[in-house]
Amino acid sequence: MISSNNQMLRRAKGLTQEALAHRVGVSRQTVAKWEAGESVPDLANGSALAEVLGVTLDVLANYRPTELGEVPPPRGKHIFGSVRVGERGQMVIPKRAREVFGIEPGDELLLLGDEERGLALVKSSAFLASIERFKREMGAKDSERGE
Structure with a gap:
């Protein structure tokens, strides 16, 4: 899968x-061999390749x-499928989404x-923690300025 995914993601990024070889730190011939399935990147190069292409290893x-569509989603982005809203506005969050986000x-x-x-749905506890962190950071900046 690395060979086809590498080629698909490289083209999607234009x-x-x-250019990909330069960013990863290998030769163009090395990238060509990866895409042809003649070799696979070692762990360090695979990690660098994933980073440049914006996906996980x-x-x-x-x-x-x-199974999932044309191009993989960027790192940290997910497509969990669709949900149907019931008569009273209720919906079921897919199991994988609950697992990934600890719901x-x-x-x-x-x-x-x-x-x-x-x-967008956000865990209230995470949202409130972000607000508290923001308040602390703003308070620290105000203290630095003598306000």
Whole structure:
């Protein structure tokens, strides 16, 4: 899968084999061999390759386009599938999404909306922790300025 994923992601990023090779620190011929399936990158090069292509090493090695779509999602981005909203507005969050984001029964989620970009769910505890961190950082900056 590395060979086809490497080629697909490189093209999606608009990179030539030479440009990708330069960013990873290998020769163009090395990238060509990876894409032809004649060799595979070692762990260090695979990690650098995944970093340049904006995916995890796992996605680079195991992503199957026929199962999930055309191009793998960028690192940290997920597509969990669709959910259906019930008559009273309820919906079920897919198991994999709950596992990735550590959502447990009884957790409170904050629903955010932007008419141009859509809806987002955020764990309330994470959101409140971010607000507290922001307040501390702003307080520290105010102290530095003598305010």
